[in-house]
Amino acid sequence: MSKRFSTLDTTRLLFEHPKILFRMIERMDRNEARYVRESDLVADVMDYSRSLGRADRERVRLALSTDNLFRTGLVIDIMKAEGERRLVFQDAVINLMRACNASLYQELTDARLRGHLVTLRDVCNRLELSSFSNADPDYTELRDDLNERISQLIGLLRQNVLRMQTISTQLAELSGDASRAPDKYLEFRQNLFEQIVTLYERHIKPTLVFLNPDTRLPDGSNLFETLEAMVRLLERQGDHSLADQLFCSSISLNALYKPIQAVAQEVEHFLRKTRRGMAQYNAMEHFYHKLRDLKGETETLSLRRKWLEGRDFARSTGFLVGLRAQPRAKHYAFGQSSSYYQLLFSELELRLNDLRRKAEVPMLQQVEGSGRHTRIDVERINRLYQWLETLELRPTGDLVRELHGRLDGFIPGYRLPDLLAALNRLVNSPPAGMRVATTNRFRVLAPETDDEQFVYRKRRLYAETTQPQDARHA
Amino acid sequence: MPEYSDSMVSDETPTTTASFDQILPAQSAAVFREFQAGRVIVRDLWDANRSEVCANPLYNLLYNHLAHFRTLYEHLGSELVFNEVGAFFFLKESSDDESEEHDENAFRVQVVLLLIGRYFARSGRDLEFLGRPEAGLNEQDLENLGADDEYREILRAARFEKGMGEALDYLEKRNLIFRAGAGRYFLSSAGQYFLAQLVQEYEQA
Secondary structure, eight states, X not given: OOOOOOHHHHHHHHHHSHHHHHHHHHHHHHHTOSSEEHHHHHHHHHHHHTTSOHHHHHHHXXXXXXXXXXXXXXXXXXXXXXXXEEEEEOHHHHHHHHHHOGGGOOOOOHHHHHHHHHHHHHHHHHHHHSOOOTTOHHHHHHHHHHHHHHHHHHHHHHHHHHHHHTHHHHHHHHTTOTTSOHHHHHHHHHHHHHHHHHHIIIIIHHHHHHHOTTOOBTTBOOXXXXXXXXXXXXXXXXXXXXXXXXXXXXXXXXXXXXXXHHHHHHHHHHHHHHHHHHHHHHHHHHHHHHHHHHHHHHTSSOTTOOSOOOHHHHHHHTTTTXXXXXXXXXXXXXXXXXXXXXXXXXXXXXXXHHHHTGGGXXXXXXXXXXXXXXXXXXXXXXXXXXXXHHOOOOOBSOHHHXXXXXXXXXXXXXXXXXXXXXXXXXXXXXXXXXXXXXXXXEEXXXXXXOSOOEEEEEEEEEETTSOOOOGGGO | OHHXXXXXXXXXXXXXXXXXXXXXXXXXXXXXXXXXXXXXXXXXXXXXXXXXXXXXXXXXHHHHTHHHHHHHHHHTTEEEEEETTTTEEEEEEOOSTTHHHHHHHHHHXXXXXXXXXXXXXXXXXXXXXXXXXXXSBOHHHHHHHHHOHHHHHHHHHTTOTTOHHHHHHXXXXXXSEEEEETTEEEEXXXXXXXXXXXXXXXXXX
C-alpha cells in the first residue's frame, strides 16, 4: 500500500506550495471551467516539483496525486469526458485559495448576485412561517443560516470593491502612454479597453444595481427591501438582537455603494474618452489612407500626374472650398522725382519716334533651321543691324532690357537670339558718343511669349562725355 | 410712383445705405484686406506679445452686421460664409472659372491639417488638445513631423516643396494655426473644426 497522507496534512502541503493550486485556479477561471484536467494537474506538479529537494519532491508528488486527493476528500468528483479525466475540487479549498490571492477573486456577476438575492428572499419567506422560539431547532438553524449568508455576502462585496478600486491604476497606465510604438499601443489599448468594458458591463454595473436601495426588480423585493422586511419581522417578534444585527449588516452593505459608484463613474468616463479617442484615431487613419491613395496616383507612370489631384477630396470634405489664394504683390517702381519723370519722358519720346518710323521697320524672316539657309541668316542679321543703326538710344543702366523693350513687339519675327546679336553689335560698335560698360550684376529677362529665360549681365550705356560711374553703382 | 418707393423703403429694416452708416469704413476695409489675403476671420486670435488668446474685433463686427456684409460681398462677387460651430468667417469665390485654383487652396489646407491631426491621434493624444495654446504641437512633434518621409512626400506632392515648415506657414498666414512660441503651434477654432468634422463624418458613414 502506498503512503497516504491525511486530509489535514495534504491540505497543509497544498498551502505550503500554493503556487500549484493558484495556477490551476487561474486556468479554471480562464477557461471558465469548474474542473481541472488530470493531465494538466500532473504536468503542473511535475513542473513545480522539479525545483524541490528530493524529499519534498516525493511528498508533493504523492500528496497531489489524483488518488490521494480523492481519498482525502479534497477532490469530490472525477468525471470521464472526451477521453480525459476531470477533477472537481471541493469548493471550500478553492475559496480558501482565492482568499489567499487577491488576483483570483471572482468577479461578482449578475447571475451570482441574483442567486444571493433569491436565497435571502427565500430565508425571509421561511422566517415569516417560523415560530421565533429559541427552543425550536428549525428557527435556530434558520437564524444561523441567515447570519452566515449575510456575512458571506458582505465579505464578497467588500473583496470586490477592493478589486475594482485597483482598476483606476490600470486606467492611468493606459491613458496617454505615448511612449509605446504606435501600432502596439493601438493593440494594447484595444485589448485593455475590451477588458474594461466587460468588467464594467458585467460586474460593476450589476453590483451597483444590486446595492442600490431604489432599484425596482420585476420579480420581487430588492436587497434592502428584503433585509428591512426581515428586520421588522424580527422586531415584532421580539428578537431584538438578531434584528439589530441585521440592521447593522444592511448599513454595512449600504456603505459599499458609494465607493463602487465612484469607480463606476471613473470607468465610464474613461470608456467614453477612450471610445472618443479611438473614433478620432480611426477617422484620421481613414482619411489619411485616402490621401495616400491620391499620392499613389502621382507615382504611376502617367507623366501628367505630378501633383496631388485634390479637387474631389477637397469637395467631399467641403472645408474652405473656394478659399482665395494669397496674391503675390505686383511690384510697381513708380517714382516721384524729376529725374524719374525725365527718364520716363525721354523713353516715351524715343518709342514714339520708333512708332513714327514704323513703316521702315524691317521684317525679320523666320529662320527655318540652323545652318541650312545661311544666306537668310546673314540677311536677317544685316537687316537687324541696319535698324539698330537708326535706333536712337538714351543712356541707360540696363541696355539689354531697353533693347528688348524697343525691339520686342515692334519688329515682327523678333526672337531672343536676335537680342543677343543686337547686343553684340552694340557692345562692339556703340552708337556715336556713347560707350557700353559691362557690369558683374546679373539679371533675368523672361518674356511672356517665350518659355525661355535670358540670364545676362547688365550693361550700361553712357555718354562718353560724362565720367563713367563705378561699376558698383550700376 | 413716389408713394410706392417711399413705402418700400420704410418696409425694409435698416436699408442698405443706413447699414453702411453704422459701420466704420476703416474696419470694413480691414475685414476686406483680411479676406483678400486669403485669411479666415476667427473669433479668437493669438496675441503673441501677451501670449494669450484675445477676441478678434473684426469677428464681432462681422457677427453684428452679418446681413450687411453678406450683401456687400455678394455685390463684389463672392460669398461670405459663416461657420458657427468653428466660429469663423471666410470668403468663397463664386466665379466658376476660377474654381480650380480655389479648390486647390482648400485642398492644400486640408492636407496639412489632416497630416497634423493624424500624427496627433497616433501619438495617443485627444484631438481637443491640438486647439489649446498650452498643449498642441511641441518641439518634439515638429521634429517628428519634419523627419517623417511619407509626410514629406505627401507635402511635396501637394506643392509644399520645402516641407513641413512651409506648410505650417501656409496655415499660419490664413489664421488656421497659431504659433504660441518658438517650436509650439496650436490650431485655431477653424482648423480644429475641420478635424472635428472629419471625425463626425467618419462616424456617420
